[in-house]
Amino acid sequence: MALDDAPLRTSELNHWFGAGEARKQALFDVSLSIARGSLTVLVGPSGSGKTTLLTLLGCLREVQDGSVVLLGHELHGARPALGVALRRRLGFIFQAHNLHESLTAMQNVLMGLQVKGRVDKATAERAATHALGLLGLSDRMDYLPANLSGGQKQRVAIARALVGNPDVVLADEPTAALDRESGANVVDLLKRLGEARGTTTVMVTHDTRILDLADRVLTLEDGCIVGDQQR
Numbered sequence: 001m002a003l004d005d006a007p008l009r010t011s012e013l014n015h016w017f018g019a020g021e022a023r024k025q026a027l028f029d030v031s032l033s034i035a036r037g038s039l040t041v042l043v044g045p046s047g048s049g050k051t052t053l054l055t056l057l058g059c060l061r062e063v064q065d066g067s068v069v070l071l072g073h074e075l076h077g078a079r080p081a082l083g084v085a086l087r088r089r090l091g092f093i094f095q096a097h098n099l100h101e102s103l104t105a106m107q108n109v110l111m112g113l114q115v116k117g118r119v120d121k122a123t124a125e126r127a128a129t130h131a132l133g134l135l136g137l138s139d140r141m142d143y144l145p146a147n148l149s150g151g152q153k154q155r156v157a158i159a160r161a162l163v164g165n166p167d168v169v170l171a172d173e174p175t176a177a178l179d180r181e182s183g184a185n186v187v188d189l190l191k192r193l194g195e196a197r198g199t200t201t202v203m204v205t206h207d208t209r210i211l212d213l214a215d216r217v218l219t220l221e222d223g224c225i226v227g228d229q230q231r
Ligand SMILES: Nc1ncnc2c1ncn2[C@@H]1O[C@H](COP(=O)(O)OP(=O)(O)OP(=O)(O)O)[C@@H](O)[C@H]1O
Pocket: 017, 018, 025, 026, 044, 045, 046, 047, 048, 049, 050, 051, 052, 053
């Protein structure tokens, strides 16, 4: 694939937290190009910078130094409106607990479409039903999160991330709450979306079972990329 087609690119990306004496560098010269439709896993010890990198790629943090090009747009120095428009093309899977407790599984997934702009109700409900079905939750659509298991909640969060057909999925420990089979199913689903639709996934995980399923494993240590294995 030509580099220019890559949906995610970084070049000499550095990032710091804090100020003055407390200022600490979390990323050092990270340069990457991630191929469309691929499933990339980010691994590394706690504090190595995985979440920082993921949030920079997803336009959830301001780029301080270096370059992040997301879906063809440079994020360094970009106007906030560009971030808003680009985030609509992304699917985020963070924690299961950011489901709305007062909304059913179906309503939570519909929220994933509302942020994308205008979609008519019937189309939205069809898409949400389909997404919940893909995650094996057809019989749980009307349940409130309080009545779902941890794994089911996590799958609702994944359905919500996928319902708008995002170009890029960014996931932080998406399989942590899942048993082996559901975790493998989720990763398999993301891979199939990559093949069928060109959906690109970058996933932080400590789950070693996923490594074999990934197209690429990037290892971070102390804010630097120290390993890059293509499968
Ligand atoms: N908001 C913040 N303020 C200050 N320091 C931060 C902040 N977020 C992260 N850091 C620091 O930046 C470094 C990288 O953190 P990051 O969360 O990206 O690591 P990680 O690899 O995702 O870790 P984990 O696997 O534990 O989630 C760490 O030293 C962390 O303490």
